[in-house]
Amino acid sequence: xxxxxxxxxxxxxxxxxxxxxxxxxxxxxxxxxxxxxxxxxxxxxxxxxxxxxxxxxxxxxxxxxxxxxxxxxxxxxxxxxxxxxxxxxxxxxxxxxxxxxxxxxxxxxxxxxxxxxxxxxxxxxxxxxxxxxxxxxxxxxxxxxxxxxxxxxxxxxxxxxxxxxxxxxxxxxxxxxxxxxxxxxxxxxxxxxxxxxxxxxxxxxxxxxxxxxxxxxxxxxxxxxxxxxxxxxxxxxxxxxxxxxxxxxxxxxxxxxxxxxxxxxxxxxxxxxxxxxxxxxxxxxxxxxxxxxxxxxxxxxxxxxxxxxxxxxxxxxxxxxxxxxxxxxxxxxxxxxxxxxxxxxxxxxxxxxxxxxxxxxxxxxxxxxxxxxxxxxxxxxxxxxxxxxxxxxxxxxxxxxxxxxxxxxxxxxxxxxxxxxxxxxxxxxxxxxxxxxxxxxxxxxx
Numbered sequence: 001x002x003x004x005x006x007x008x009x010x011x012x013x014x015x016x017x018x019x020x021x022x023x024x025x026x027x028x029x030x031x032x033x034x035x036x037x038x039x040x041x042x043x044x045x046x047x048x049x050x051x052x053x054x055x056x057x058x059x060x061x062x063x064x065x066x067x068x069x070x071x072x073x074x075x076x077x078x079x080x081x082x083x084x085x086x087x088x089x090x091x092x093x094x095x096x097x098x099x100x101x102x103x104x105x106x107x108x109x110x111x112x113x114x115x116x117x118x119x120x121x122x123x124x125x126x127x128x129x130x131x132x133x134x135x136x137x138x139x140x141x142x143x144x145x146x147x148x149x150x151x152x153x154x155x156x157x158x159x160x161x162x163x164x165x166x167x168x169x170x171x172x173x174x175x176x177x178x179x180x181x182x183x184x185x186x187x188x189x190x191x192x193x194x195x196x197x198x199x200x201x202x203x204x205x206x207x208x209x210x211x212x213x214x215x216x217x218x219x220x221x222x223x224x225x226x227x228x229x230x231x232x233x234x235x236x237x238x239x240x241x242x243x244x245x246x247x248x249x250x251x252x253x254x255x256x257x258x259x260x261x262x263x264x265x266x267x268x269x270x271x272x273x274x275x276x277x278x279x280x281x282x283x284x285x286x287x288x289x290x291x292x293x294x295x296x297x298x299x300x301x302x303x304x305x306x307x308x309x310x311x312x313x314x315x316x317x318x319x320x321x322x323x324x325x326x327x328x329x330x331x332x333x334x335x336x337x338x339x340x341x342x343x344x345x346x347x348x349x350x351x352x353x354x355x356x357x358x359x360x361x362x363x364x365x366x367x368x369x370x371x372x373x374x375x376x377x378x379x380x381x382x383x384x385x386x387x388x389x390x391x392x393x394x395x396x397x398x399x400x401x402x403x404x405x406x407x408x409x410x411x412x413x414x415x416x417x418x419x420x421x422x423x424x425x426x427x428x429x430x431x432x433x434x435x436x437x438x439x440x441x442x443x444x445x446x
Contacts, residue, residue: 006392011366017370079367
């Protein structure tokens with residue numbers, strides 16, 4: 001509900017529509033026509049023996065006899081990838097700024113080289129240097145500046161550690177790791193600009209583009225299926241991780257700049273926080289994995305955490321590395337049609353709904369939210385998000401001042417409270433403490 005209060009009505013309605021369309025319309029149609037089927041998971045009792053799940057990913061014949069979840073997975077993933085890519089391509093300003101920044105960077109670097117050699121730079125390079133100095137209002141105290149060696153040392157160390165760890169832990173060739181890093185660098189600038197202009201980070205496009213390239217590198221027969229899938233996932237993770245961290249860091253420093261925070265102090269603080277997170281994030285994951293082993297069990301039919309993003313990554317990895325696509329024909333056709341519809345809608349949004357017509361953009365669906373709910377087999381999430389958005393809208397209508405003052409505090413409390421509560425529940429689960437009730441849970445599976 002906290003997420004629904006934050007995202008607004010358009011996104012909330014799109015998420016709810018995605019869950020309703022997927023699990024209230026398409027799913028029943030698939031089972032009715034025999035295009036997909038459920039899996040019996042009931043116990044031996046007469047009451048629960050007929051119980052079935054339609055969200056299984058543990059299938060003997062996923063192409064010929066898929067579950068509704070597996071069938072819906074491919075349209076959802078392709079829709080998110082297509083819309084994410086088209087969103088970036090429609091940002092003409094992104095490419096113009098990218099070209100401008102690249103040219104300016106080359107000009108400034110060339111100017112510095114001339115100065116180092118003791119030669120007079122050409123007038124064109126002098127102009128680049130002046131523009132670079134005049135772009136932002138820097139701090140008068142240059143002791144707060146971040147020196148080049150401060151980030152270059154970290155950059156070099158991160159590349160070396162990435163190559164070494166990927167090689168040692170997963171047997172990933174150094175050349176393949178370097179390719180992943182190069183792809184990440186190429187896409188990161190676009191990701192930063194896209195985040196700044198649209199508030200949407202195209203991590204899906206970045207990671208899946210990297211996976212497609214690496215998929216071609218692992219199809220030479222040198223790797224078995226399991227190794228190819230592992231290397232493909234790691235390569236996509238490297239590209240997505242670089243883009244994600246770069247966009248987060250840029251947003252953080254933008255806020256710091258607006259608040260007049262000394263850059264070097266913020267740099268050091270974020271470095272300390274990142275160092276702590278390196279150990280904290282895996283520790284929290286191991287905590288949840290121990291409390292809920294089903295997280296790492298693909299054959300599990302019931303789990304407190306469905307990990308929809310992991311499911312989408314797994315699907316993209318299989319598609320990128322398999323010689324033949326393991327996709328039901330009807331699902332593939334529907335995926336293409338839905339991706340075309342989402343892409344055309346996005347193009348119309350950026351090229352037709354402009355100027356006086358821009359107000360109509362609010363009536364177009366958020367295809368990313370719609371696609372996510374095709375991957376998530378929990379329709380209750382869409383309903384909860386919609387309820388949160390409605391509560392926020394009603395609150396804003398009748399108490400606009402308090403809404404403006406306290407909305408984000410309430411949202412932060414709800415979201416962080418759920419996170420802290422989840423960690424507390426995981427600790428109790430590991431300790432073997434059982435409490436609560438399973439009333440309303442089919443076969444006591446909750």
